[in-house]
Amino acid sequence: xxxxxxxxxxxxxxxxxxxxxxxxxxxxxxxxxxxxxxxxxxxxxxxxxxxxxxxxxxxxxxxxxxxxxxxxxxxxxxxxxxxxxxxxxxxxxxxxxxxxxxxxxxxxxxxxxxxxxxxxxxxxxxxxxxxxxxxxxxxxxxxxxxxxxxxxxxxxxxxxxxxxxxxxxxxxxxxxxxxxxxxxxxxxxxxxxxxxxxxxxxxxxxxxxxxxxxxxxxxxxxxxxxxxxxxxxxxxxxxxxxxxxxxxxxxxxx
Numbered sequence: 435x436x437x438x439x440x441x442x443x444x445x446x447x448x449x450x451x452x453x454x455x456x457x458x459x460x461x462x463x464x465x466x467x468x469x470x471x472x473x474x475x476x477x478x479x480x481x482x483x484x485x486x487x488x489x490x491x492x493x494x495x496x497x498x499x500x501x502x503x504x505x506x507x508x509x510x511x512x513x514x515x516x517x518x519x520x521x522x523x524x525x526x527x528x529x530x531x532x533x534x535x536x537x538x539x540x541x542x543x544x545x546x547x548x549x550x551x552x553x554x555x556x557x558x559x560x561x562x563x564x565x566x567x568x569x570x571x572x573x574x575x576x577x578x579x580x581x582x583x584x585x586x587x588x589x590x591x592x593x594x595x596x597x598x599x600x601x602x603x604x605x606x607x608x609x610x611x612x613x614x615x616x617x618x619x620x621x622x623x624x625x626x627x628x629x630x631x632x633x634x635x636x637x638x639x640x641x642x643x644x645x646x647x648x649x650x651x652x653x654x655x656x657x658x659x660x661x662x663x664x665x666x667x668x669x670x671x672x673x674x675x676x677x678x679x680x681x682x683x684x685x686x687x688x
Contacts (some may be wrong), residue, residue, distance in 0.1 A: 480595045481505040481523060485515050486530040486557060487542070491580065495528060495557075498584045504591065512536035512544075519550045526575070528596035531558045531565050539565065542572055551601035551677070553594030557582070611671050616661050622659070625652040630663065630672035 463666060482499050484506065485491040492508050499506040505523075509515040512533050521527065531538035538556055545552045548576070556569045556577045565575035576590040618626060621642075628638045639649045662668040672678060 438626040463469065464540050465563055472598070479505055480525045481590065482506040482507070482528060482591055482595075483515065483519060483521070483638060484528045485512060485538075486512075487511055487531065487663060488530065490646050491557070495582075498587055499591065502584075512538070512541040512646060515541070521552055524552070525598050526553045526555060526591045528555050528557060528591070531556045531562050531569065531577075534656070539569060539572070542574065546573060551598055551605045553598035553601075555590045555594055561615075585626075592657055608674050611660070611675055614671075615675060615677075617659050622652055622656050625649060626656050626660070626668070626672070629653060629656075630669045631678060 443585060443592070466546065482504050483501070484492055484495050486495065486508070487510055489510070492510070496506050496508050509519065512529075513536055529538045529541055533541065536544075542554055543554075545554065552576045554569075554573070555575050558566050558577055558579050562579075564680075566574075566579075569577055575594040578586060578590060615623070615626070625638060627653065628641060629635075633641065635649045635653065636646045636652075639646045640647075653682060656662075657668065659670055660668060662671060
């Protein structure tokens with residue numbers, strides 16, 4: 435559910451700096467990582483989930499994200515997120531590392547299993563560095579320590595969105611190629627592996643104990659079933675599928 439907008443910062447009581455975002459002018463926001471990240475942030479609508487049990491921090495983050503023109507949903511705990519949301523719908527997921535019950539690292543483990551391309555940015559306190567390091571080793575895009583300024587937050591969100599969209603496309607492509615590969619006969623699979631390892635039709639025939647003409651016929655069927663326009667396309671597909679036993683055998687010993 436979306437949170438209501440917080441009271442403007444100029445009316446907030448003084449001395450509560452630890453759980454608030456520092457707010458430089460939003461016009462200074464420029465994703466630092468690359469032009470690709472900037473294009474992701476400015477040319478497409480980014481959808482962000484914020485999972486944070488501190489209500490004031492959660493509202494401040496939602497306001498920053500909404501002001502930058504991104505779509506935002508927020509949740510008070512991991513269980514609420516898992517019960518009511520579809521993680522596949524989000525380009526970036528902001529997670530408090532010390533959530534009640536299921537903590538941030540446990541949520542990350544679940545998302546790594548169910549949505550392997552998800553981009554997760556963690557929000558931590560001053561004493562959570564060891565947990566943050568564990569999160570990074572498990573694939574987190576970034577770990578942000580409170581208080582967080584807008585520019586740092588939005589840069590991390592933009593980078594996370596770029597990475598998740600890239601990984602989602604790769605994930606979907608691999609699933610599609612696995613379906614096509616599953617339609618090949620055992621002999622066609624052998625031909626696929628050998629020709630993408632660099633062997634010529636004649637060499638493939640010698641390896642499989644068949645004629646070059648027969649190999650050529652298998653090769654044509656492989657190209658057709660895999661929807662490959664060229665041998666180069668087929669090699670790229672083999673790389674995505676990560677099936678190169680023949681390539682490993684043909685490689686010179688190093």
